[in-house]
Each structure stands twice: as C-alpha cells, then as structure tokens.
Amino acid sequence: MTRPAKILTWAFASLLLVLTALAVFIATFDWNRIKPLLNARVSEALHRPFAVNGDLAVRWQRDAELEGWRAWVPTAHVRAENLSLGNPDWLAGTQMVGLKRVEFRLSLLPLLVRQVVIPRIDLKQPTASLKRLANGRANWTFDVASQAEPSPWSVEIGAIGFDEGQMRLDDQILKTQLNLVIDPLGKPIPFSDIVGQASAQKRNAQDYAFGVKVEGLYQGQPLIGHGKVGGLLAIQDARQPFPLQADLRSGDTHVILAGTLTDPRNLGALDLRLRLAGASLGNLYPLTGVTLPDSPSYSTDGHLTAKLREPGGAVFRYEGFNGTIGESDIHGDLTFVARQPRPKLSGALVSNQVLFKDLAPLIGADTSTAQKARGGVSEQPTDKVLPVEAFRTERWRAMDADVSFSGKRIEHGARLPFSDLSTHVLLDDGILSLEPLHFGVAGGNLRLKVHLDGRTVPMQGRAQLSARNLKLKALFPGFEPMQTSFGELNGDADLNGRGNSVAALLGTASGELKMLINDGAISRDLMEIAGLNVGNYVIGKLFGDKEVKINCAAADIGIKEGLATSRLFVLDTETAIINIDGTANLAQEQLDLNIDPQSKGLRLLSLRSPLYVRGPFAKPSAGVQAVPLMLRGAGLVALGVAVAPAAGLLALVAPSGDEPNQCTPVLAQMQAGKTDEITFSAP
Known part of the structure; x- marks a missing residue:
C-alpha cells in the first residue's frame, strides 16, 4: 500500500471512529444534565420561569414517513416530562401553562441550512390559565427583546397533537371567564356523521377525536356548552381542515355549529354550518357586538364563512340562511366586516310572508316581546297607547349597517290590508335612516322616510x-x-x-x-x-x-x-x-x-x-x-x-x-x- 493510500485510509478510519464515538455519546448521553442550562436560557428569553421538572430524553430512529436516502438519516425524537411555564412578574400565580409530557420529532438535515423543522409535536394533558387585565396586559403576550437583525434561523411546526386537558380564560376586557375541558371521546366519530356525507366529501376533514365542555361567562352573559374537535391540528398546511362542532347556550340564545377551521397558524378561515335561535335578536348584541333590533323569538340556519386575516378587518359571511322571526319567514345573506373605526353589517333579507305583529317590536309596540327581552319586566303603562319602549341608541354607534329588506306579503287580517313591505336600513355613526320604508296598502302605497340621530x-x-x-x-x-x-x-x-x-x-x-x-x-x-x-x-x-x-x-x-x-x-x-x-x-x-x-x-x-x-x-x-x-x-x-x-x-x-x-x-x-x-x- 502506497503512503498516500495509507494516509487516506487512516484519515477515513479516524473520521469514522470520531463519528461512531459521537453517535455513541449522543445515544448514551444523559440529556437531563442540560436541563439547568436549558431552563435558565428559556426563562431568560421569555422573561418568566420555565422548567423541565421531569425526565428529558432523546432517542434516534429512522422516519418511516420519508422516502429515498432521507429515510436513512435518523430523526431525533425528544421527550420531556412535567413542564411548567410561569406567569410574568406583574401577575400573581405561579403557573400559566403545564404539560405532563411533550414529545416531538426534530429533523436533522434542515439544521444544516438553519431551519428547525418539527414535523409533529404531541402535548399530553395540557393545562393553561390565561388572563388579560383591564389595562390590556395579557400573560399570553411574551416580552421577547427584539434583535437588531432578524434571526437567520426559522422554525416550522407541521402539526400539533393533544389529549385531555383543561384551560381557564379570564379576560377583563371581554368580561369573560371560561373553563374549558377536553377529554378523549374513546372512539373517533366520523366527520360525516355530524355534517352529512355531501358536506364531508367537500371538506375532507379528519374524524372527531375529543369532546369539549365549556362553562362560565362570555361578554358578561352566562355560557354553557359542549362540542367535539379533531385530534391533530395542522399548523403548516393551510388546506388541511380541522373539524369543529359545538352546541352552546347563553340565556335564551342557542348556537349550534359544525364545520372546519383551516390555516390555524394565522387563524385563517372558518367554514361552518351555523344555527341560531333565541327569544330576541336584540339579545345577540352582548354576545356578538352586532346591533340588531328587539324581535319575537327567532331561528336561522345558514352557512357561515370567516376570513380572519383580511387587510381591512375580519370578514364574516352568513350566506343562504333560512329561518323564522316570530311567525314570519326570513332568508338572505349578511356580511359583517370587523373594520375600523366601526364594524359594518351589510346584506339583503327577504321574507315571503310577514305577519304584521312581528314588525311591532321594531318600534317598541309589542310589549310582550319587550317584556321577554328584559327578563319579564314590562315598561309599557296600561293606560298608555303610544309605545314607551326606549330605542337602544347607545348601541347604534357600535357599528354601521347597510341592509335592504323586502317582505313580499304581509298578513294582518281585514283591519289593516297591508300587502307588501320594502325598506333600506342605513346606520352610520349613530344615525339611523330608513330610506325609504315602503308599504303596499289597499291597492296604493304608503311611503316613509325616517331619520333618527342617536348621537x-x-x-x-x-x-x-x-x-x-x-x-x-x-x-x-x-x-x-x-x-x-x-x-x-x-x-x-x-x-x-x-x-x-x-x-x-x-x-x-x-x-x-x-x-x-x-x-x-x-x-x-x-x-x-x-x-x-x-x-x-x-x-x-x-x-x-x-x-x-x-x-x-x-x-x-x-x-x-x-x-x-x-x-x-x-x-x-x-x-x-x-x-x-x-x-x-x-x-x-x-x-x-x-x-x-x-x-x-x-x-x-x-x-x-x-x-x-x-x-x-x-x-x-x-x-x-x-x-x-x-x-x-x-x-x-x-x-x-x-x-x-x-x-x-x-x-x-x-x-x-x-x-x-x-x-x-x-x-x-x-x-x-x-x-x-x-x-x-x-x-
């Protein structure tokens, strides 16, 4: 063997020996030794206490999901037990998030180009206590010091799996205190069993894996409900739908929804079948912020889509809905844009048959409906004819509106032979206009222009x-x-x-x-x-x-x-x-x-x-x-x-x-x- 060959052989053997030794060291290394350093560095970066209180281990194995030569490169499977993340120093309480165990896979090859790729992370028995004060400070907002230059490293998480867990939300701005409990269903429920076969084929969503229970206050109103969610939340793939289903009650308001969330990393979009029912449309204001008039009992069923990251504000569309208000039917499409300085509701509504008595609450003339809306207290004196029910002008500046309504037929018996109704409702910074309000009456027409300045x-x-x-x-x-x-x-x-x-x-x-x-x-x-x-x-x-x-x-x-x-x-x-x-x-x-x-x-x-x-x-x-x-x-x-x-x-x-x-x-x-x-x- 020539001298160069010997040198090359010895160099290759030495490198192989070093790599083998490194592999043996990594495979047998006790990763618990780095916990003090890891806890200190993460706590310093997040400005709050972080700790891995249990075992920290790494094992190496091939990734069966990869193909070709990449399948021979081992993937690090990291497992850490009993993790805790504390609150910032301005908030009392020792723990914000707790995890019994977290497991994730870390791909090695992307590290060579400064990419941290985690195809999947699984959270075991997560608990969270989220709080926001009246001054806007929230413990889920991290005070991470900004760097002079952006980091060359990027982090990419493919999907998040989770199992039973609990969350407590206390939001003083939204006047909301909710307790959320997530438990495994035991046996997955097909998505098609909830939304129907045709709808399931369009969305191609995963099965429901967990049950959800919620109880507490939302916007100061009592809220209780239950539902179902999927078991794997796709973070990177915006096309992968995550199934949602819920049955919620707040006072007399009943909400049933079923559908999917897509692009959850950006809170991208909702695609839901939504059913709403309640004693009065006016009761939706505390829950949704949408200004609607008092009405008789109502029920609607339609298709709700939402794009939550639009430049001009989140856009919600309630399309092709059908329902009833009192004994009158209602159909149409509505769009709600959460823009600044005020959100706006727009759309077109149609009723094939309107009972005149169902219109009375719009001007406070139906004391029974007003009484129900206020929980049984009627303001109309028995010796008064003109309605004394107050318009809720304090709500008029909460949003703008541009909605048209057409009632093709009005039923009122023989005394007032109204035949049809149409109007264009405009609400602009507290000014309400009906331009016009048109009734077909006794072969003629009754036309009104109404202008109310609620400011x-x-x-x-x-x-x-x-x-x-x-x-x-x-x-x-x-x-x-x-x-x-x-x-x-x-x-x-x-x-x-x-x-x-x-x-x-x-x-x-x-x-x-x-x-x-x-x-x-x-x-x-x-x-x-x-x-x-x-x-x-x-x-x-x-x-x-x-x-x-x-x-x-x-x-x-x-x-x-x-x-x-x-x-x-x-x-x-x-x-x-x-x-x-x-x-x-x-x-x-x-x-x-x-x-x-x-x-x-x-x-x-x-x-x-x-x-x-x-x-x-x-x-x-x-x-x-x-x-x-x-x-x-x-x-x-x-x-x-x-x-x-x-x-x-x-x-x-x-x-x-x-x-x-x-x-x-x-x-x-x-x-x-x-x-x-x-x-x-x-x-």
Whole structure:
C-alpha cells in the first residue's frame, strides 16, 4: 500500500471512529444534565420561569414517513416530562401553562441550512390559565427583546397533537371567564356523521377525536356548552381542515355549529354550518357586538364563512340562511366586516310572508316581546297607547349597517290590508335612516322616510309620510257599502321631534298632517270594523244605524310641541256637513274634540247640540254638549276656515279612474275664498 493510500485510509478510519464515538455519546448521553442550562436560557428569553421538572430524553430512529436516502438519516425524537411555564412578574400565580409530557420529532438535515423543522409535536394533558387585565396586559403576550437583525434561523411546526386537558380564560376586557375541558371521546366519530356525507366529501376533514365542555361567562352573559374537535391540528398546511362542532347556550340564545377551521397558524378561515335561535335578536348584541333590533323569538340556519386575516378587518359571511322571526319567514345573506373605526353589517333579507305583529317590536309596540327581552319586566303603562319602549341608541354607534329588506306579503287580517313591505336600513355613526320604508296598502302605497340621530341626547328624529291611492273598498273589505266605492285616501305628514321612544318623539313633535278622502261611506258598522268604539257612538248619534255616503273628507292638522290642533277637519256627507275642531295632546295622550254637524235637510234637525270626544287615548269618552257652542245658520262656512289649508289639500286630489273627485270643486272654491258659493248634491 502506497503512503498516500495509507494516509487516506487512516484519515477515513479516524473520521469514522470520531463519528461512531459521537453517535455513541449522543445515544448514551444523559440529556437531563442540560436541563439547568436549558431552563435558565428559556426563562431568560421569555422573561418568566420555565422548567423541565421531569425526565428529558432523546432517542434516534429512522422516519418511516420519508422516502429515498432521507429515510436513512435518523430523526431525533425528544421527550420531556412535567413542564411548567410561569406567569410574568406583574401577575400573581405561579403557573400559566403545564404539560405532563411533550414529545416531538426534530429533523436533522434542515439544521444544516438553519431551519428547525418539527414535523409533529404531541402535548399530553395540557393545562393553561390565561388572563388579560383591564389595562390590556395579557400573560399570553411574551416580552421577547427584539434583535437588531432578524434571526437567520426559522422554525416550522407541521402539526400539533393533544389529549385531555383543561384551560381557564379570564379576560377583563371581554368580561369573560371560561373553563374549558377536553377529554378523549374513546372512539373517533366520523366527520360525516355530524355534517352529512355531501358536506364531508367537500371538506375532507379528519374524524372527531375529543369532546369539549365549556362553562362560565362570555361578554358578561352566562355560557354553557359542549362540542367535539379533531385530534391533530395542522399548523403548516393551510388546506388541511380541522373539524369543529359545538352546541352552546347563553340565556335564551342557542348556537349550534359544525364545520372546519383551516390555516390555524394565522387563524385563517372558518367554514361552518351555523344555527341560531333565541327569544330576541336584540339579545345577540352582548354576545356578538352586532346591533340588531328587539324581535319575537327567532331561528336561522345558514352557512357561515370567516376570513380572519383580511387587510381591512375580519370578514364574516352568513350566506343562504333560512329561518323564522316570530311567525314570519326570513332568508338572505349578511356580511359583517370587523373594520375600523366601526364594524359594518351589510346584506339583503327577504321574507315571503310577514305577519304584521312581528314588525311591532321594531318600534317598541309589542310589549310582550319587550317584556321577554328584559327578563319579564314590562315598561309599557296600561293606560298608555303610544309605545314607551326606549330605542337602544347607545348601541347604534357600535357599528354601521347597510341592509335592504323586502317582505313580499304581509298578513294582518281585514283591519289593516297591508300587502307588501320594502325598506333600506342605513346606520352610520349613530344615525339611523330608513330610506325609504315602503308599504303596499289597499291597492296604493304608503311611503316613509325616517331619520333618527342617536348621537344626541335626547335623540332627534324626523319622519316624512306620503300615502297615495289607498282604495277605500280595500281598506275596509268587510264593509259591504264601501265595495262599490271608487274613493281613495291620500295624505302627507312631516313631523320632527326629540326623545328615545315613539311616545317621546310624538310627545315633542312639530309639523303637520294632511289627509283627503273622497267617495266613501260611513256607519256604525264601519266603526265596529275599525275598532273605534267612540266613533261608533258618534256616528250612531249623527246617523243612527244607517250607512251614509261621504262625498269628501278633508283634514289639515298642525302640530307644535306635541299638541295637534285642527286647522281644517271637515266631512261632507249626503245628509250633513260635519266640522271637527279641537286638540289632541300627544304628550299627555288626551283628546279634546268638538264635533259640529250642520244638516243639509230635515234629517238632523233633532240634534240641537254639538258632540264632544274627550279623555285619554286609551279610553276616551263621548257625549252631547250641554249648551251649543255657537249658533249655526250657515254651517258651510266651516269649510272655509282657511284658504291656505285648502290650497295644500288640493295637491292630494288624485283621479279615481273615470270617476270625478268630489273634493276638487270644494277645495277649489275654498282656495278662492268663495265659501258662500259652495254647493253639494242634495240628500
């Protein structure tokens, strides 16, 4: 053997001997010797106590998951027992996280290029106590000193496995204290058993392996529930879905969800089937931060997706949901964006059939629903008609909204024949607008624009109303004499007020109301249909039990600081002209009206005194004036009280097909001031 060959042989043998010795040393080394140094270095880096209190061991073996020559390179299997991580020095308590055992695999080859690759890490019986104070300091935030230059090393964890464990969360900012317990199911449950075969094939998620129980407070509300999760959380593979299922209750609110979490390292996305049910939509605000109105009991079922790392804020989409609110159906799509400075809710809702009673809680008119929402305490006084339920304006600045709603059919029985509903709800920094709120009513339409400024105390509000072409025979379908009528009701109103309820807004309202009716009929039976007992009495006194034709009815009401005053309120019937004057105090809910009939012939000569209607809205009284208010000779002068009201009412005259509108000549003559020339058809 030549000298160079001998040198090469000796060098190779020496290297092999060194590697063998190193391998033997590593294989037989007692890794517990480095625990003091390891504990000290980790504690120093995290600025809190860390310790491996049990055995620390490393064993070497080939990785069966690798192929080719890489499969011959041994992988370090690290096991450490009884680990603890303490709290920072500003928080009382000795331990934040505890682990009975942690096991992980460490790939050696990536270390050559400064990569720490851990294909899998398993946590045995983890416990955690997480806390955040009211000042925002949280023990899960680590005060790691930043380096002048980024580290050349990178860490990559493939998946996390875990078994039974416990977690305690105390978050003073969210007003949340929860206890979470995770236990093995014993036997895995296929994902398809929970979400259905079709949905499972789309997601290709793992089976459920652990049961979860939660109890405590969330956003200050009691929360209890249970659910299921998978056994292996994929950290690096954003495409690997992690199964979730939960059944949660908070008060009257019930939440059921089933689906997957993907890209958990970045809290990337949720894909869930979500069912919600509860006593009132308003009760969701403390739990979700979404401002919704009080409502009857509701139930919805839809598809919830969430992208939690969007640049403009997390985006939640509740798509294709179906459900009910009260006895009305509801369908649609909603999007909630957690943007700054305020989140925003947008979307479109549709109802094929709306019961009118289910709309009442939106304005605080349904005291039973309001009572349930407040846990059984009703604010509506028994002697008050106008709703006193306060709007929750303090919630209006919590988010913005842009939602459209269409109710294709409204059910309300015969008294109020609404046919459909549509509105566009806008909420912008505490200002709520309905632009417009449209009802189809009795073959015509009722259109409102509502503007409520919840930023002011008390709230400022304005409502503009326009009623056009409301057919009288459709308004009173149960009243036979009206079925041959071609008459219509038209009206306008413009009101502004202040206050945090309908009663308060109307009690301070200023503005005006105009209304015109032509070619109708009236009787005690009509008052019965309308539910107006006082009207029943008045009509009975004026006309007995007969139906009487109305040629024209005109009203012009001025309203100032809640006091509505009749500027013009006249009914021209086939037998008499009836002038109504007086006031309605909206703040005190008191009526004070005088009804002065002027006979066109001999039919009413027996009625020597005017009538009155007085008392509270809830139960007014009617009677005959003891002494006539005035001598009545030329009663038609009442129609000419003011020229201006007549001019305003002319704008409400609308043609009824080919039939002449009998209000037109009357109002035209009143506008010209020719009250002495006003004529009507003889009875």
